[in-house]
Each structure stands twice: as C-alpha cells, then as structure tokens.
Amino acid sequence: MSGMKIAVVGASGRMGRMIIESILQDGEATLVSAIEQPGTGAIGKDAGELVGTPCGVPVSIDAEAGIAQADCLIDFTRPEGTLEHLAICRRHKVAIVIGTTGFNDEGKKAIADAALEIPVVFAPNMSVGVNAVFKLLDTATRILAEGYDIEIVEAHHKHKIDAPSGTALRMGEVVARALGRDLKTSAVYGREGVTGERDPATIGFATVRGGDIVGDHTVMYCGTGERVEISHKAGSRMPYALGSLRAARFLADKTSGLFDMQDVLGLR
Incomplete structure (x- = not known):
C-alpha cells in the first residue's frame, strides 16, 4: 500500500540491512524507524548509509518510540527480542512480520495470543x-x-x-x-x-x-x-527481505489474525 510506514529491528544485522535496502528501493513503502540494541556501532548513523543510500532515518535504541510510529514492524532478530517487540506492537496496535526462528511452544503461544489483537505474519521463511x-x-x-x-x-x-x-x-x-x-x-x-x-x-x-x-x-x-x-x-538474503515486505503489504488492511506466507501468496 502506498506510503506504508515500516519499522525495522536489528537494523545493522545481515537481514536488517537487506530489509532496509528493499524498503528504500520499493517506492511504495517508507522506512520510518531503524532500531538496534544499545552498544551497537550503528547507533545514531543514517540507516540508509548502512546500504549506501542515505535516507534521513537515524538508527535508534528506542524500540517503543520507533515501533509506535509505524504501520508495521519487520523483525528477524531472536526469540526473546521478538517477543519484547511483539508486546510493543500489541500496545500500539502495530502489525508485525516475524521472520525470527527458534521459538519454543510458549513463545509460539504468545504470538498466537497477540494475533487476537493485531495482524501477524509469522513464517520460518519469507522467500x-x-x-x-x-x-x-x-x-x-x-x-x-x-x-x-x-x-x-x-x-x-x-x-x-x-x-x-x-x-x-x-x-x-x-x-x-x-x-x-x-x-x-x-x-x-x-x-x-x-x-x-x-x-x-x-x-x-x-x-x-x-x-x-x-x-x-x-x-x-x-x-x-x-x-x-x-x-x-x-544465493542471498534478498528473497527473504522482499518476501517480508510483501507480507507487510498483505497486513495493511488487516486488524488482527495470525497468517503465514502461504496466506500471503494465496497458496491455501
């Protein structure tokens, strides 16, 4: 959807940089926040500079503020971090695309519970x-x-x-x-x-x-x-980044629900 506002966590990681690059090249989505952990060398830098395309969005440690201003969060981090970000999304009614893997049953249940209130795409592979x-x-x-x-x-x-x-x-x-x-x-x-x-x-x-x-x-x-x-x-992480952006668009008109890439691609 035109102008969809997206936040990215793990902005300076391998997947984070690829997602940022795909958003900046997209033309329809807008990167509104790039979030990293405290102590990361990228803090304060222009997120676009991480991929060679300055965009005016600084990398921040403030996940709460960064997620709150987005329509959708894309998260490819680690289970414990993703669950913290999921709680923020839930508070601010922000959609979330979860590409993180390694959740235990309790973590999966937390995702399912959140999907009762916000739209979630949760898939082990976005390609x-x-x-x-x-x-x-x-x-x-x-x-x-x-x-x-x-x-x-x-x-x-x-x-x-x-x-x-x-x-x-x-x-x-x-x-x-x-x-x-x-x-x-x-x-x-x-x-x-x-x-x-x-x-x-x-x-x-x-x-x-x-x-x-x-x-x-x-x-x-x-x-x-x-x-x-x-x-x-x-051959690269770009297919995962492009798929996650496609998933974010899929959630644009949803108010709640738990989906995966089979739903996004209409393969059910």
Whole structure:
C-alpha cells in the first residue's frame, strides 16, 4: 500500500540491512524507524548509509518510540527480542512480520495470543521460492507416501544459532501432515553409533553449519532404485527481505489474525 510506514529491528544485522535496502528501493513503502540494541556501532548513523543510500532515518535504541510510529514492524532478530517487540506492537496496535526462528511452544503461544489483537505474519521463511517448495512437498509426499524414506538436509552459515532451521522444521511439518503423522513423534534429529535399521515411519533431519552459506534445503525421497529430491538454495538474503515486505503489504488492511506466507501468496 502506498506510503506504508515500516519499522525495522536489528537494523545493522545481515537481514536488517537487506530489509532496509528493499524498503528504500520499493517506492511504495517508507522506512520510518531503524532500531538496534544499545552498544551497537550503528547507533545514531543514517540507516540508509548502512546500504549506501542515505535516507534521513537515524538508527535508534528506542524500540517503543520507533515501533509506535509505524504501520508495521519487520523483525528477524531472536526469540526473546521478538517477543519484547511483539508486546510493543500489541500496545500500539502495530502489525508485525516475524521472520525470527527458534521459538519454543510458549513463545509460539504468545504470538498466537497477540494475533487476537493485531495482524501477524509469522513464517520460518519469507522467500516466495521456499513457499512454493512447501506446496510442492505436500503434493510429492502424497504421491511418494509408500516405499520412500524421507530425509531433510539443511545447511546455513556458521553464525546461525538454532538447528534444525525453522525452514527445515516447516518442511518436516508439511511432510508429516501429508503423511498423517505428528512430526514430534516422527522426527529423528541426529544419528550416531549403532543406530539399527532405519524406521520407515521416521522423518530424518541433518544439519550443516559453516562459512557464509545463506540457506540450502533439500528434501530427499529415497526409494528402491531411485531418489527424488526437492531443493531450494538461497544465493542471498534478498528473497527473504522482499518476501517480508510483501507480507507487510498483505497486513495493511488487516486488524488482527495470525497468517503465514502461504496466506500471503494465496497458496491455501
């Protein structure tokens, strides 16, 4: 929506800078505040200078004031910080797009409770391509439900703090739902030593961390004499930033509700 006012937290981080860049290039949205933690070197600097495009919005530590003046907050930080920002959004009736991963059940419940009062897009991956993959996985899993072992392999940069990734877990949830299973009882997150023969009812996860890998995800359907793989590989963080901006626009006419990128993209 033209003139939509957006606040960004974690402004000087890898995702924060990418989101700021996407907003400044958008032409329809407006960056009204850029927020960082105290002690960050970017405090007081022009947020646009972080991406080479000065915009007159200084990076601030005042989350309350920064969020209050926005129509929507975009948050790709950490669970504890996101929940604090969510409470501010709730107080000021500001929409929020949450790309943060690693929430426990209590955190997820807090997000669902807030969505009763404000509009929320909460998704483990904002990429349009990844969300297309989620749709493909549902179809593939129903076709390959018998005679195929399903394994999910993901790789990310060395700085990522949670594992498996939120995207890998969502892939597992999509697969489990299509199979009529519960991921909590089907998932195997690590194998070591003499593990015995693979249980065909399980969904396996493998995690790689290293270097500057943005994000690679592959779901493998391993059958007898053949293997089907559905993969997504991110070359930069820009798809996540563009997706989050698309999600913010989706919330522009909403007053409350909990949504994900499948809703944003009309894939339900």
